[in-house]
Amino acid sequence: MPRRPTLSTQDLITGVRAGDRAILGRAISLVESTHPAHRVQATALLDALMPHTGGAQRIGLTGVPGAGKSTLIDTLGTRLTAAGHRVAVIAVDPSSSRTGGSILGDKTRMQRLGVDPMAFIRPSPAAGTLGGVARRTRETLLLCEAAGFDVVLVETVGVGQSETVVADMTDIFVVLLIAGAGDELQGIKRGLMERADVLVVHKCDGDNIDAAQRAAHELRQAVRLLHPASAPWVPPVLTASALADTGLSELWQTIARFGEEARARGEHDTRRTAQRARWMWDLVEDELMRRLRSDPTVASRLPHLEEAVASGVLAPTHAAEQLIAAFLADRQD
């Protein structure tokens, strides 16, 4: 990597606030770093920028590979920048690696948005724990807001629990599905229905239109059944095609309507406040557990305890007591 001048925290603050894309990129790299000195600077940077965050529509988006997520983001994002929005696209992909690169936030798959001066695309941070990726993505989201982006799309491919993580950091969570052969919906996953605010049956074009519309119809009935009539919002099921450029206006209007209704109910602020609190406690929990697992005494006893628990000879409660004691043993308690 070529040597670049070191930027002071003030340089970063000023640059991000000015919307300088290069400096925003450097700031994001800083929060992605796990180096202790970088964490200190990242914390100072975020503290200074916090008052300037919160101003974007935070939109979560998930879909299986093949659902056409990149094309949808590219098309929708381009419409939004044409309408004057500044759009950032960031990703949560715990399986990514720096060398391989994530398929998310990949500019080559978002060909128009990738060169749009009003857009900013950032691939997922390098692989790590889901908690680590979540932290870095949340901090990246805050930096993008401080840089003046008013729409931030957070995408994920839905590996493991990444949808939960994305739903927990956004105002609205959009799930992209496609109709397979015989009306079967691809992209449905246990747990996804629970978090989806909007469902989109994508690739509703060409020979696929009938299958897509039938699938959307069935899904609409399933959704209706699963939500009490009294619920403030019943997730709508839309059809769309980024390729044919259909359904995207309806999608954006639906997202806007959701936001208006959420604000009218006070739900928007409530959701964000709850997310901030959960974020704090998630971090506390993650860090405590990380320190426990890396404690030398714990590390030496863990394999035996896990084996004994797995085989059913040691009560999990007893094993837990031993782990806690090992971790806090040489700590004043």
Next chain:
Amino acid sequence: MPRRPTLSTQDLITGVRAGDRAILGRAISLVESTHPAHRVQATALLDALMPHTGGAQRIGLTGVPGAGKSTLIDTLGTRLTAAGHRVAVIAVDPSSSRTGGSILGDKTRMQRLGVDPMAFIRPSPAAGTLGGVARRTRETLLLCEAAGFDVVLVETVGVGQSETVVADMTDIFVVLLIAGAGDELQGIKRGLMERADVLVVHKCDGDNIDAAQRAAHELRQAVRLLHPASAPWVPPVLTASALADTGLSELWQTIARFGEEARARGEHDTRRTAQRARWMWDLVEDELMRRLRSDPTVASRLPHLEEAVASGVLAPTHAAEQLIAAFLADRQD
């Protein structure tokens, strides 16, 4: 409470293994106690009994108030004891209180099972954190198995996250629903569909038969849509009426079939091993967080930090760092 002779750990071990109901009740009271000395004895008791656990079918059951859960358990339980099973019924109800009493595990609502010598019914432990109630219920389940019960029903009314807790400690999770006016299903909750292994539309009797069967039909279609055709088990939707004594054989056969298929796939053991591991780590996490929250330095700083995070002026990452530092400050780290 009348003074009773203190039982030694060996007395408890012997009595539980002999299936002595009075001693089983004392053992359960012991694991429910949070007194440190009792925890020590409880741990010794469970360690001694672990090799004798694991022998029951662990069945989770949830349903909204009014779904007829107690009647169903009473009727199904009585059929089972008549067939030679020894049936224990325990509950997870974080909202219960010792004075008020939980509506779960209430013998007055299970009139036949409550006096059946082959059955044992235990109300939920007193209110506390969901984690605390979960721990005590899991330990109670183990004690019941060590006492020779071969069917253990764990019931919950579905407050907050209690369904997740019950699904995490059982082999199969049954969700009870009822058809409201106009086919609307009562008892559907976001998240419930995700954990249900069997769904039962209950109170399918009298004037309600048509509505119940229509609701079951619609639910069946929704379930089919939400599960890939390739899934090893697609949750069946049954109708039943404990009052009219219909559908209960089918329910028990479905439960049995699920168990057979799970064992054939090796899924039964995998599920239990994973549950034991998760139980251990849940306990470690709960205890670490409990100690953090009760730390005096943390307690003094928390209100300010929570307020700053809630209002958006302090980055959650920074607040988390401060909490961890406060907790581990006077601990060698």
